[in-house]
Amino acid sequence: MALFNDAILATDATLTAWVVGSQRNGNIVPFANGSGAMWIAPGCSSFTNISLAILAFVALVNVTSARWTSATLGLGALTCTLVVLINVTRISLIGYYPGQFELIHGSVGANIAGWLTTLLIMAMALLAVRRNDINLG
Structure with missing residues (x-):
């Protein structure tokens, strides 16, 4: 996953710039009102959440002895x-x-x-x- 961190961060910055209506410069995205810019730090990228999503998804599917199907992979x-x-929405806000x-960025x-x-x-x-259990029927 660490190999993809820079690509994920660049994707976050690109999507945020697109939503806000500005142009990114590396990890820097100007505010929508032009009053300044924000730097998207590596810790603010979607990297951690994607890692958690993969970990939780794999763990739950394996713990329940569900089968890995193309539908399961697609849902993952x-x-x-x-x-x-979710992350890009928060950064865009x-x-x-x-x-x-x-x-927005603090504890709330x-x-x-x-x-x-x-x-x-x-x-x-x-x-x-659940979908897998229904298909096993």
């Missing part, structure tokens, strides 16, 4: 994509509302994003396992 990939979406940086925003990510990962993994 969708989960990773949605995890990136900072780009739109830089005056609310502490709220981190907790909301963390719980949304956790619930999404678990729901998607359970959906994959």
Whole structure:
């Protein structure tokens, strides 16, 4: 996964710049109102959440003895994509509302994003396992 960290960070910056309507310069994305810019630090990338999504997904599928099918892999990939979406949304909100940086990036925003990510990962993994059980019928 560490090999993909820079690519994931660049993807986060590109998607955030696209949402905010600006152009990125490396990991720097200008605010939507042009009042400044934000630097997306490696710790703020989707890397950690993608790693957690893969770990949780693999663990739940293996613990339940579910079969790995193309549908299961597809739901895993969708989960990773949605995890990136949550992170990019949070970063983009900072780009739109830089005056609310502490709220969005601080403990309130981190907790909301963390719980949304956790619930999404678990729901998607359970959906994959449940779907697998139904198909085994």
